Amino acid sequence: MRSTMNSTKTHTVVDSPYGPLTLVATDGVLSGLYMTEQRHRPAEESFGERVAAVEEPFPEVARQLTAYFAGELTEFDLPLRLEGTDFQRSVWAQLVRIPYGETWSYGELATRLGKPNASRAVGLANGKNPVGIIVPCHRVIGASGGMTGYGGGLDRKVRLLAFESGKQV
Secondary structure, eight states: OEEETTEEEEEEEEOOTTSOEEEEEETTEEEEEEETTOTTOOOGGGGOEEOOTTSTTHHHHHHHHHHHHTTOOSSOOOOBOOOSOHHHHHHHHHHTTSOTTOOEEHHHHHHHTTOTTOHHHHHHHHHTOSBTTTSOGGGEEOTTSOOOOOTTOHHHHHHHHHHHTTOOO
């Protein structure tokens, strides 16, 4: 186990319809969910010791992800430890308010934060979301409704949004 600043990190890898997902826990609380070839993916050595998926908190995370991918879960209920700036955390807190199957624009997200001129900063914070899928950054689109950047790749974003809207791609 890797210990930094009095924190212990562990990780495991689970399969998904979108490729392997690396789950990271800090002190037993989910703090990361990363896809392969994800932009802003931290270095592998920062994830701590790799452990079996039966180690806490991974069984419940895996159970909820499996239910989500089966179309049986639309809202995750997991404790999260999101490390970032105050602004990033405020953006991530708004992301979990975007209803399943719906999208908001970066501008709409900025307005909901009370910072209507901060769409670019919102986009940057959205891209640094450490817990993709569970904190649904894929539900944020461009002002014109277009698919804009996604750390997991635009193909995955399109597939996730189609899945949530009931239209398989």
